[in-house]
Every structure is written in C-alpha cells, then in structure tokens.
Amino acid sequence: MAKLSSTYENIQEHWHALTDKKYFWPLFMIAGIAFCMAASTFEFLDLYLQLILIYVGINIILTVSLNLINGYMGEFSVGHAGFMAIGAYIASLLTVHVFPPTAQNLLFPLAILAGGLGAALVGFLVAIPSFKTRGDYLAIVTLAFCMIVKSVLENIDAVGGPRGLLGMEKLTTLPWVFFWTALSVWVIRNLVYSNFGRGVLSIREDEIASDLMSVNTRQVKIIAFVVSSFFAGIAGGLFAHALQFINPRMFDILKSTDILIMVYLGGIASISGSIIGAVIYTILLEILRPLGVWRMVLMPLMLVLLMIYRPRGIMGMREARLFTPLRDFVTEKLWRQKKKEAGDATP
Amino acid sequence: MAYIFQQALNALQLGSIYALIALGYTMVYGILTMINFAHGDLFMVGAFFCFLIAFYLHLSFVPTLLLSMTGVAFLGVVIERLAYKPLRNAPRVSAIITALGVGLFLENFTLALAPYPKHIPTLLENTTWTLGTLSISSLQIIVIVLSLVLMLILDFIVQRTKAGMAMRAISWDKTIVPLMGVPVNKIISLTFALGTGLGGAAGMMYGLAYPVIDPYMGIMVGWKAFICAVVGGIGNIRGAMIGGFILGGVEIMVAAFFPSTYRDFVAFTLLLVLLIVRPYGILGKPQPQKV
Numbered sequence: 001m002a003k004l005s006s007t008y009e010n011i012q013e014h015w016h017a018l019t020d021k022k023y024f025w026p027l028f029m030i031a032g033i034a035f036c037m038a039a040s041t042f043e044f045l046d047l048y049l050q051l052i053l054i055y056v057g058i059n060i061i062l063t064v065s066l067n068l069i070n071g072y073m074g075e076f077s078v079g080h081a082g083f084m085a086i087g088a089y090i091a092s093l094l095t096v097h098v099f100p101p102t103a104q105n106l107l108f109p110l111a112i113l114a115g116g117l118g119a120a121l122v123g124f125l126v127a128i129p130s131f132k133t134r135g136d137y138l139a140i141v142t143l144a145f146c147m148i149v150k151s152v153l154e155n156i157d158a159v160g161g162p163r164g165l166l167g168m169e170k171l172t173t174l175p176w177v178f179f180w181t182a183l184s185v186w187v188i189r190n191l192v193y194s195n196f197g198r199g200v201l202s203i204r205e206d207e208i209a210s211d212l213m214s215v216n217t218r219q220v221k222i223i224a225f226v227v228s229s230f231f232a233g234i235a236g237g238l239f240a241h242a243l244q245f246i247n248p249r250m251f252d253i254l255k256s257t258d259i260l261i262m263v264y265l266g267g268i269a270s271i272s273g274s275i276i277g278a279v280i281y282t283i284l285l286e287i288l289r290p291l292g293v294w295r296m297v298l299m300p301l302m303l304v305l306l307m308i309y310r311p312r313g314i315m316g317m318r319e320a321r322l323f324t325p326l327r328d329f330v331t332e333k334l335w336r337q338k339k340k341e342a343g344d345a346t347p
Numbered sequence: 348m349a350y351i352f353q354q355a356l357n358a359l360q361l362g363s364i365y366a367l368i369a370l371g372y373t374m375v376y377g378i379l380t381m382i383n384f385a386h387g388d389l390f391m392v393g394a395f396f397c398f399l400i401a402f403y404l405h406l407s408f409v410p411t412l413l414l415s416m417t418g419v420a421f422l423g424v425v426i427e428r429l430a431y432k433p434l435r436n437a438p439r440v441s442a443i444i445t446a447l448g449v450g451l452f453l454e455n456f457t458l459a460l461a462p463y464p465k466h467i468p469t470l471l472e473n474t475t476w477t478l479g480t481l482s483i484s485s486l487q488i489i490v491i492v493l494s495l496v497l498m499l500i501l502d503f504i505v506q507r508t509k510a511g512m513a514m515r516a517i518s519w520d521k522t523i524v525p526l527m528g529v530p531v532n533k534i535i536s537l538t539f540a541l542g543t544g545l546g547g548a549a550g551m552m553y554g555l556a557y558p559v560i561d562p563y564m565g566i567m568v569g570w571k572a573f574i575c576a577v578v579g580g581i582g583n584i585r586g587a588m589i590g591g592f593i594l595g596g597v598e599i600m601v602a603a604f605f606p607s608t609y610r611d612f613v614a615f616t617l618l619l620v621l622l623i624v625r626p627y628g629i630l631g632k633p634q635p636q637k638v
Binding site: 070294300 | 376382430433434437438440441442443444445447448449450451452455456458459462566570573574577581606608609611612615616618619622623626627628
C-alpha cells in the first residue's frame with residue numbers, strides 16, 4: 001500500500017506537466033511549421049541563419065536515428081554516412097534526371113522518401129551480419145560498408161564518379177526540414193517506448209538473456225537497422241538539396257565521426273540528448289568559425305574534456321520529461337528513489 | 348611472372364607498414380579492451396616528426412628513426428595519461444569517443460601548423476637493382492627488413508621478458524594482477540609507448556616510401572590498419588601481423604590486375620566475407636558469452 005500511495009504522490013506532483021503535454025505537441029508542430037514558413041517566405045531570418053537551421057535539423061535526424069542503434073541497441077555502428085550517401089544520391093538522381101523540372105516542388109517529398117527507402121533496403125542488408133557479430137566486429141562491418149558505398153559511388157560514372165553530382169535545385173526549405181525532423185523524432189521516440197523498444201533495450205543489456213525471454217532478436221535488429229538507415233537516407237536527401245552538390249568524399253568516415261560525436265556529446269539512449277547534442281555541435285561550429293582552422297582544434301579538445309568530466313555525455317541514459325511516457329517516468333522515479341535509499345550513488 | 352613477383356614485393360612493403368600500425372591497435376586493445384582510434388593520427392605525427400628532424404636537424408637515417416619513434420612513444424604515453432586514464436572505469440564507448448576526439452585534435456593541430464603537404468627529404472641513397480625485368484629498390488628492402496626486425500623485437504618483449512609477461516597477465520585478468528604486485532599503470536604506459544612507437548616507425552617508413560605527407564594521411568591508413576587488427580583477431584599480436592600482410596597483399600594485387608579505383612571496394616568486400624565466415628578473426632578465439 002505504501003508503494004502505491006507513493007506512486008500516486010509522484011503522479012500527482014507532476015500531473016499538471018504531464019497533461020499539458022497532450023496539447024504541447026500539436027501546438028508545437030503548428031507553431032513550428034508556421035514559424036518556418038514565415039521565416040522562409042518573409043525572410044525575417046536571413047539566408048545564412050536559415051541554412052544553419054536547416055543543418056541543425058538534418059543533424060538532428062542523423063543523430064536521433066543513429067542513437068537508435070548506438071544508444072538504445074548498444075551496438076557501435078560507424079557507417080551512418082554510408083546510408084546518408086545512398087539517400088542523397090537516390091533523391092538527387094530522381095530530382096535531376098527523372099522528375100520533370102516543372103513539378104519539382106511537388107515531387108520533392110517523393111524523392112526524399114525514395115532516398116530513405118533505398119537506404120532502408122541497404123540497412124536491411126547490413127543488419128544481417130549483426131546476427132552473428134557484435135561489438136568491435138560489427139563496427140568493422142559497418143565501417144567496411146561505409147567505405148564500400150563511397151568506393152562504389154566513385155566508380156559509377158553515371159552519377160559523376162569522384163567529381164560528384166550537381167544540378168539539384170535548392171528544394172530543401174525550412175518547413176520541409178522541420179517536418180522531417182519532427183517526423184523522425186516522433187517515430188523513433190514512439191518506437192523506443194513501444195513493445196519493440198523494450199526488445200531493443202534488452203538487446204543492449206544482454207542479447208542471450210533477451211533471446212531466452214522470447215524477444216525475437218533478429219527481427220528487432222532488422223527493424224532497428226531499417227528504421228535508422230531510413231532516416232539517415234532522408235537526412236541525406238535533404239542535405240543534397242540544401243547544398244545542391246554532392247560527391248562521394250562528403251560521406252566518408254569523417255562524416256560518420258561527426259555524427260558519432262554528436263550522439264555521444266548529447267548522451268546515448270536519450271532523444272532529448274540527441275537533439276541537444278546536434279544543436280550544440282552545429283551551432284558551436286558556426287560560432288567558432290572566426291577562429292578558422294583553430295576551431296577544429298578546439299572542438300575535439302572540448303569533446304575530450306567533456307568525456308573526461310562527464311563520460312556519459314550531456315544527457316546520457318536520461319530523458320527530458322517531455323519525451324518520457326507517464327508510466328516510464330514514474331517507474332524511473334521510483335527506481336531512482338529505491339537506489340537512493342539503498343545508498344547507491346551511481347547515476 | 349616477374350610482374351607478380353614485383354607486385355608481391357610491393358605488397359610486402361605496404362603490408363609491413365600496415366602490420367606495424369595494426370600492432371599498436373591490437374596491443375592497446377589487448378590490455379585495455381579499448382580501441383585507440385587516435386593511433387592512425389599518431390602514425391601521421393610520426394611521419395611529421397621524421398620530416399621535422401630530417402629537415403631541420405639533418406640527421407641521418409638511424410638517429411631520425413630512433414628520435415621519431417621516441418617522440419611518438421612519448422606523445423602516446425602523454426595522451427594515455429591525460430585523456431584515457433581518467434576514463435579507465437567509464438563506459439567503453441566514452442573511451443572510444445575520447446580517442447576519436449584525440450585523433451581529430453592531432454589532425455587539426457597538425458593542419459593548423461602545417462597547412463600544406465610536406466615532402467620528406469631523402470634520408471637514404473636509393474639504389475635500384477634490376478634482375479631481368481624485376482627491379483628491387485634498396486628502400487623496399489629496408490622497409491620490409493626493418494619492419495620484420497621491429498616485429499621480432501616486439502614479439503620477444505611480449506613473449507620472453509618480465510614486462511611482456513605482465514602485459515599478457517593484465518590482458519588476461521585486470522583485477523587479480525595488481526594484487527600480485529604488478530605495477531599496472533607502468534605496464535599500460537609501456538604498452539602505449541611500444542605500440543605508438545611502432546606506429547611512429549611505420550609513419551616514418553610510409554613517409555620514405557611514399558614521400559608526400561599531409562595531416563590527413565593517418566585517417567585512411569589508420570582505419571585500414573584497424574581492419575588488419577580485426578582480421579587477425581583483435582588483441583592477438585601475431586594475428587595483427589598476419590592481418591597487415593593480408594590486407595597489403597589484397598590491395599596491391601587488386602590494384603595490379605584491376606583498375607586501381609576498385610582497390611578499396613574489393614579489399615573491403617573481401618573483409619566482409621572473411622568476417623562473415625570467421626567472425627572472430629583469423630587467430631582470434633570466440634569468446635564464450637555468459638548470461
């Protein structure tokens with residue numbers, strides 16, 4: 001009885017904030033879309049700021065989707081840039097060569113979607129080796145995949161080879177980026193807190209044990225990889241149409257490293273952490289631009305210091321209340337309370 | 348036939364450089380179960396040390412080699428003390444991300460100081476002997492022989508000396524070994540010094556064999572050497588040597604018989620196939636998983 005009443009007190013304490021959430025998200029979506037449309041039509045944000053916001057959005061998509069594999073599932077994938085490349089090339093080829101120039105604006109979402117689906121298909125193939133291999137060996141598989149994608153793109157002359165592909169119109173606008181970003185955050189957040197998400201978490205904690213508890217680990221892994229690579233492909237398509245030029249070298253291992261840094265800066269297994277990480281990293285890089293080359297010296301240094309003093313990143317293994325369902329919120333609170341009572345100081 | 352032999356010689360040269368770098372990865376992994384992703388960049392720093400020493404101090408080959416090896420080894424130990432040691436009990440990925448950060452720092456710091464590619468001055472008189480259609484340069488012989496000698500020395504240290512025994516003991520069990528009076532921190536520093544020193548030597552040899560060096564040269568070579576370490580079975584020193592020669596051989600042979608742009612594609616596809624057939628590397632042993 002004591003436990004039940006303490007649960008009730010916990011709920012009561014935060015009931016207000018939690019019920020507000022019901023209206024928060026629709027309002028947030030409407031306000032966001034309206035703001036973005038106004039910003040791009042009336043141009044009260046200059047183009048430079050708009051471009052930065054577009055990059056922030058793309059980076060959020062990449063970070064959140066990579067967090068599904070690296071954070072929630074506990075694998076170490078370093079091939080995210082490869083999926084991004086596939087999405088970017090498919091979407092660009094569609095808008096440049098297939099779609100009629102007059103209907104580009106209307107068909108743009110289709111191109112992005114096709115890029116995402118293409119990347120998802122390849123993500124399915126990459127998921128297969130993950131059945132048997134784990135940890136460092138799976139890292140190698142994804143690394144090799146990333147390099148193979150780059151190498152294949154460099155050898156296909158029809159997509160420009162090493163010279164790259166250009167001729168895309170600037171179709172990535174702020175409202176579209178906002179829409180896709182919100183969609184990816186929504187989908188991945190709901191996946192993580194669904195029944196399937198429990199499976200993902202159980203794979204991170206112990207794969208064999210979750211197998212024994214009748215989690216279909218193969219299926220879970222496939223879905224996680226497919227969803228993650230789907231959104232990476234979408235980010236790639238948006239990226240290509242924001243920059244209007246792509247070449248294979250943009251999607252090499254350095255790009256993957258960038259995404260990894262954003263994920264671990266924000267903290268693993270946390271949607272809000274991913275968003276914070278992507279926003280801070282992208283904006284900090286822009287703010288430090290006057291430093292020239294030295295900004296690229298300063299950034300890794302800051303990352304190392306952050307890792308030493310806060311090894312789990314900014315939000316590691318924690319979640320903002322905005323993204324947690326009520327049930328989880330209460331359980332976690334109870335769990336932390338119990339830990340505190342037992343005198344366990346680890347976060 | 349001579350062509351194949353010629354390419355085999357090139358493969359040995361590239362493979363020995365890969366093997367030297369892969370040794371650093373595998374030693375650090377064996378002892379700390381951590382992937383030191385900054386290792387490729389330490390290799391690059393080795394090449395730059397060699398450039399600085401040869402360009403400003405005008406030393407001959409052997410002092411240059413020794414000085415750049417010590418310099419890189421010292422840098423490796425400093426990095427271990429400052430960046431990795433505080434994270435020894437942190438989650439494994441934080442250490443990996445720190446290593447990535449240290450690598451980026453080294454790259455960009457070098458880039459900020461030396462924005463243009465540098466050309467290493469010739470340290471050795473390069474004579475080329477021709478045997479029929481086969482041409483062998485003294486540089487190739489030196490690179491191959493020197494790498495083999497370094498590997499033999501390392502193998503001796505690890506297998507036959509007291510410090511090497513301590514290293515193997517630490518990689519066996521990290522909690523019991525300190526109780527036996529083994530100075531764990533010193534041994535870890537020594538491992539870093541040995542591994543990065545070999546990386547520095549590899550950097551110098553790479554710089555001699557392919558004389559133009561730039562701050563980003565460590566990335567690709569570093570990742571490839573990491574792949575060698577995994578192919579051989581990560582944590583296994585002899586495996587790393589074998590992996591280095593395999594990847595070197597595959598790369599050179601693909602470039603010899605196909606358009607050279609297919610090199611990475613074929614090399615990595617082979618790697619994937621190998622990992623699917625033998626998921627623990629050539630000499631690695633499958634770890635039993637416990638629940």
